[in-house]
Amino acid sequence: MQPFTNITSHMIPIPYPNVDTDQIIPAVYLKVTGKDGLAEGLFFGWRYKADGTPDPEFPLNRPEFQDAQILLSGDNFGCGSSREHAPWALEGWGIRAVISTSFADIFHNNSLKNGLLPVLVPPDVHRDLLILTEDDPQSRVTIELEAQRLILPGGREVTFPIDAFNKYCMLSGTDALGYLLSHKNQIEAFETTHSKHENLL
């Protein structure tokens, strides 16, 4: 996975609460066996009108947001299905971080395993960020993962939480599978002492 250090970017506002993974990537795009090309389906139902033409009002279709790397979302972002296709689609589109007041658990886990940083901010900061981007869509913020710091235009700094393990994996681009594999002996010992050697099937 791609390491995450610092990014500076303007933000794409999709501030509704409870944006579910069916909106992020509809199920019809889940029939793939790889991870590529999913950006095509990102927010498909909101990006396109019923007649198939792009909705010019939707942020992903607006020219000023084409190169943005940060999504500014609402409460409980990524709720619903466990599809990892959601972070794959966001990353495929070029999103590197999502800022919100809360994230659904599975989406949060899936994002961290793909170098997509969930940035948790308090409601007042979230509101200020929304005002900023409404006022000037080019308003840029900086996310510094090492310092766990979000820097707003004008220099205001806000810290955000991330656990030490995921921070290490994100900064170094490490796949957590390596950590599990390094415990092979303990797993073997556990299977022996807990009678888990037998098969169920």
Next chain:
Amino acid sequence: MTPGVANERSQTLFDKIWEQHLVVQEPDSPAVLFIDLHLLHEVTSPQAFAGLREKGLRVRRPGRTMATMDHSSPTKNLDFPVEDEQAHHQLRQLQINCMEFGIRLLDLHDPDRGIVHVVGPEMGLTQPGMTIVCGDSHTSTHGAFGALAFGIGTSEVEQVLATQCLLQTRPRTFRVVFEGHLPKGVTSKDMILALIAHIGTGGATGHVFEYAGSAVQALGMEARMTLCNMSIEAGARAGLIAPDVTTFEYLAGRPFAPQENAWDEALKEWQNLPSDEGAVYDRSLTLDVSNLDPMITYGTNPGMGIPINETVPDPALVQDAGHRDSLEKALKYMQIQPGRPLLDLPVNVIFIGSCTNSRISDLRQAAEVLRGRKVALGVKLLVVPGSEEVRRQAEAEGLHNVFIDAGGEWRYSGCSMCIAMNGDQLQPGELAISTSNRNFEGRQGPGGRTILASPLTAAASAINGRITDPRTMI
């Protein structure tokens, strides 16, 4: 120890399962948890197998792994090649992966095939005290047996395939006590919809539910599965119910349940699983179901639900701007008027199925309402059993004829119109009453509108062609 007083050795059901599966817990790292049973399906596994191949890894415990075909699988014409080329390729890929890595696969023609969360319990693979994962958020269903079961992403599927372990941060616990007796015509689907409406669709994020109380104890296993199934719709990754006599009776004699001496030993362990007296939870909530009405959703997430005879909330009366906007957006999508009742609203499609409500008891309930009656003119009824075993049982009881005689369609098992990946889907603008679990925009097909309800409410509404209180028909 004094009953009812917190004791540091008092443990919840969750605590016990967690500790029994803890392989390693290093400081500043997530726990390494051993996984007893790993279930797979065609949609969230191919990239995980590709990862194994890239890294030259094998599946550590094929004997604790099982795969089924459910999400993109067709529910009719099973003897013909799968029409959808992409779905065909994905199903074939699962076949190749299972062959190469030595995993038992319930393929399209396997008599045991079905929705992953229906077949696991049915085969007796799902057992109390287990840790169970699957690349599917409704894995919470298996919690009905007192197993810690939750949905995972594809990277985690790869991790479990390679190591039979998962990295997890310990969640908090949330005890929900349902007291009282469920009135006639009200089901566990209504209980869970009421809970989600009460705490909101993100109300239990970071938590694992434990459902308890007299109303939960009174439920059969299939109704308990319905309850646990939708835990994720309140944001909880898992929902557990303490195993009891009902659980043991369901399991006894199932093909993969322990037999003879092993059964006696297992039973002893299972009986120790229920939470200890005085065990402490991070959060608790008590709901009385004695006056519960059938529940129904009006919006675009499962938390937007009301009792069937109430009126739809009015955004104008909502204080918080964010919630007001989201309610307005939902009602606009649903083309539903605020401040008005949902009863008698005309519907186009009735879907009875999904891992929430496709088991034999669900079909019996629907058939009880539909027997000797006809679906309203112009209304489409689709009944999709949760597994081939459920299908055979329903056919043995003649339930399929009840559905067909009423004017409905009777299909082979699968996820079908719950996720609309296999061609079973709503047309744009159509309004469905669905016994499934998600009413998200476009969930049952682009532009489709979904109202979630119990099989009783769905069946009653099919007959009238309008949203109907099932208590008027039973």
